[in-house]
Amino acid sequence: MSLPIHRPAPKVPQAARVERTTRQAIAQPPAPVLDGCRLALQKIGFPGAPSLGIASSIRGEGRSTVAVASALVLADYGVRTVLMELDFQNPSLASQMGIPSHPGLGEFLQGSASWHEVLYPVSDEFFVLPAGTLKLSHPRALLEVSNRDLLGVLRGRGCSIVADLPPLLGTGIGAQAASLFPDILLVVRAGMVSSATVKEAVSSLPTPPRVLLNGVSSSVPDWARRLAGL
Amino acid sequence: MTRYLESLFSHKLFLAIPVAVAVLAAAAYVIIQPPAYQSTAKLWVNWSGGTQTAADAQVASINQLLATKSFDVQVAQSGPLAKYLDSTGGGVTGVRSLIAALSKGGHTSSGPASADTIFSYLSARVTSVAVGPQIVSVTVTGPTPQIAQGTASALLNQLRAYEIAARHDPQAAQLTYYQGQLKLESAALTADLGAVQQYLAAHPGLVANSTLANNDSQYALLTHQAAIAGQTYDQLLTTVNQIENQIAPGQAQQSDPFTITDSPNRPSTQSRFGKKEVLGLAAGLLAGLVVSLLLLATLVRLDATIHDLDEVLSRLDLEPAGSIPLVRMP
Numbered sequence: 001m002s003l004p005i006h007r008p009a010p011k012v013p014q015a016a017r018v019e020r021t022t023r024q025a026i027a028q029p030p031a032p033v034l035d036g037c038r039l040a041l042q043k044i045g046f047p048g049a050p051s052l053g054i055a056s057s058i059r060g061e062g063r064s065t066v067a068v069a070s071a072l073v074l075a076d077y078g079v080r081t082v083l084m085e086l087d088f089q090n091p092s093l094a095s096q097m098g099i100p101s102h103p104g105l106g107e108f109l110q111g112s113a114s115w116h117e118v119l120y121p122v123s124d125e126f127f128v129l130p131a132g133t134l135k136l137s138h139p140r141a142l143l144e145v146s147n148r149d150l151l152g153v154l155r156g157r158g159c160s161i162v163a164d165l166p167p168l169l170g171t172g173i174g175a176q177a178a179s180l181f182p183d184i185l186l187v188v189r190a191g192m193v194s195s196a197t198v199k200e201a202v203s204s205l206p207t208p209p210r211v212l213l214n215g216v217s218s219s220v221p222d223w224a225r226r227l228a229g230l
Numbered sequence: 231m232t233r234y235l236e237s238l239f240s241h242k243l244f245l246a247i248p249v250a251v252a253v254l255a256a257a258a259y260v261i262i263q264p265p266a267y268q269s270t271a272k273l274w275v276n277w278s279g280g281t282q283t284a285a286d287a288q289v290a291s292i293n294q295l296l297a298t299k300s301f302d303v304q305v306a307q308s309g310p311l312a313k314y315l316d317s318t319g320g321g322v323t324g325v326r327s328l329i330a331a332l333s334k335g336g337h338t339s340s341g342p343a344s345a346d347t348i349f350s351y352l353s354a355r356v357t358s359v360a361v362g363p364q365i366v367s368v369t370v371t372g373p374t375p376q377i378a379q380g381t382a383s384a385l386l387n388q389l390r391a392y393e394i395a396a397r398h399d400p401q402a403a404q405l406t407y408y409q410g411q412l413k414l415e416s417a418a419l420t421a422d423l424g425a426v427q428q429y430l431a432a433h434p435g436l437v438a439n440s441t442l443a444n445n446d447s448q449y450a451l452l453t454h455q456a457a458i459a460g461q462t463y464d465q466l467l468t469t470v471n472q473i474e475n476q477i478a479p480g481q482a483q484q485s486d487p488f489t490i491t492d493s494p495n496r497p498s499t500q501s502r503f504g505k506k507e508v509l510g511l512a513a514g515l516l517a518g519l520v521v522s523l524l525l526l527a528t529l530v531r532l533d534a535t536i537h538d539l540d541e542v543l544s545r546l547d548l549e550p551a552g553s554i555p556l557v558r559m560p
Contacts, residue, residue: 030555032554032555033554033555035554036552036553036554036555037552037554039551039552040551040552043551043552044551062554062556066554069554185551186548188536188542188546189556190535190536190537190538190553190556191236191240191533191535191536191537192535193535193536194534194535195534195535195536195541195545195546196534198536198546199546202546202548208548208549209548210548210549210550210551211542211546211548211549211550211551212550212551212552212553212554213536213538213539213542213550213552213553213554214553214554214556215554215555215556219236219239219240220232220235220236220238220239221239224235224239225235228231228235
């Protein structure tokens, strides 16, 4: 089964059409990030698991970058992957991937755009679904995603889904968005968020997530480590 | 340990601030100090130091004398220092003088410097170091080249006078003693000779007849006593002459405690980084390091964030999936 991906639809702006047809090379995350995400996905059960939500306690923990890297890793395995933007307050995937920010999920939910128009191909196995322009409230939009079983539709078409979720704290919809996904990978920025904050964020989830620690690279130079016998 | 190191290198700029501030404060303190000039003299020590080297003994002697206020006052008064301290109210000049004047409503105190003032001033500004078995370097710090050099010269002069006096005083006491003994012996000899004369006057026949004189036991006793008194007198006279010769000016030069090989120089440049200044900077650095260490300990104690995968399990009770190098939001 293949996705209904076609060439640009008439509603797509000219500039966006150019990007979609040329499939510009995106700025990939560094190789160590891809490797770290690959190992984390293997531990969770990918490739093979249907969908994964990438969450974080607060903004700025590297969630979107991890989402992109995870999607790239899955696509690299040959899995048809859809990278979905669910962080409606601060969508960043479109600019990160070099695709138009709309039409996207918002237009699809309103019925003003079809799958053809909102799924942007980055490679043969990798598509991006941007947030688009939402006219619904964010909780309502998430409810629509759930009610229409959009994730099930995509999975039914042979796609794995990686979603960039809103932060669990401070947005009001983080937990609601996370509840759509059976597997949650929680990005924790090392040395930035207190364990109490992370615990508070985790308490809003129905099941305990797996944790991907972002920024474990040490700031201690090698000479100091040798000196301290570490 | 790892956590301390991580915090140290993560907040290195923040932790460097107390050190920088403390060193800058110490440097500012050094800069506002009054100008300082150092005059140095080198001495060749002539005396033996007993179990110590001669130079070490001389350094100890200088330090002992500097610890006495009477010596310090004599040094100050025989050089230009006393006048300077009198005019500046204890040697407070420069920015500190201005601060002192402002705190006293614009008036600086002046008048004769007390012995305490002289003592504290000199004890902080004179250093003596043994630079060889018999060579001592004496450095005097002063507010002007003239005062530094003049005080160094005065110090050496007073030092010489004290040490010569200390060495010559026992000899003078000996001389007085022996001179007294000589006087007594002279009187005894005069009396003995008088007794012999009286006896001869009473027995005129003894003068003409030597055989008779030899057989006169009383006469023999008197002449024997006079002869012994004469010998004792001669011995005492010799001793007195010897002591007098030792104390004579020619001998004093021979027993000079030290020879000034390098006279106190007149410094031409200010000495900004003397012992006091280096100690001030070191104290500032140390204080800054202590504050930084306390801050570091506080940072580590207050840091409740997650730093490694082990802490994901131990602090969050969650299963770690892995880790990646630091990535930030685009």
